Amino acid sequence: MAKAPKLDSQPQVVTANDLKSGDVVYLTRAAGWSRHIAEASVVPNAEAGAALLAEAAAQAKMNVIVAPYLIPVDDSMTPPLPVQFRERIRAAGPTIENTPAA
Template sequence: MAKAPKLNSQPQIVTANHLASGDVVYLSAARSWTREIGEAAIAPNAEAAAPLLAFAEAEAKRNVVVAPYLIPVDASVSPPQPVQFRERIRARGPTTVGPTMVGSTMVGSTMVDSIPAGATAAGWTIRAA
């Protein structure tokens, strides 16, 4: 079995959670925080991303963001896509709905009450229970 490439050698971006809102945010090239992964500053590898991470850690000390860290991304696509499954979930938004939406499902940005068996939404196949 072939070994996976080392994640540190892949392109990297800085992610964190915004302290006030809890939203997933990314550090932009302008050294501001954005909710859009496509606006994130991309470093060619973890070593080159060290100054970005240092800035983000200073922002954490100023209580702007919480727990900044580097994530590897596939920069050959636009917007860049996280390599790790957990980070792909974070980039796409919450996986749960609020208590006022119980019984409904979000498909893209549309709330629907039911999804027909076999339908697809955002690349996922929905199967009847």
């Protein structure tokens, strides 16, 4: 199995899941959460992201979100494009329709 490349020097955003809805969310500039990566607070690298991650961890302790982590993004695009394929899928939204059970 190949190791993932080190991406610490790339721009980063914080992502997590909303505890109530399960939705993928991104930490915004106002320290809130948005389902839209376009509203995410982008920092230049993982080192700068440490403060954002600390804010996210505090909100995780308050049961607002769960499992926050930094992801590298290409910030030359609008909205920022996640570098990793898995994160591109998460940013694009649910891959299944939410239909009620019969």
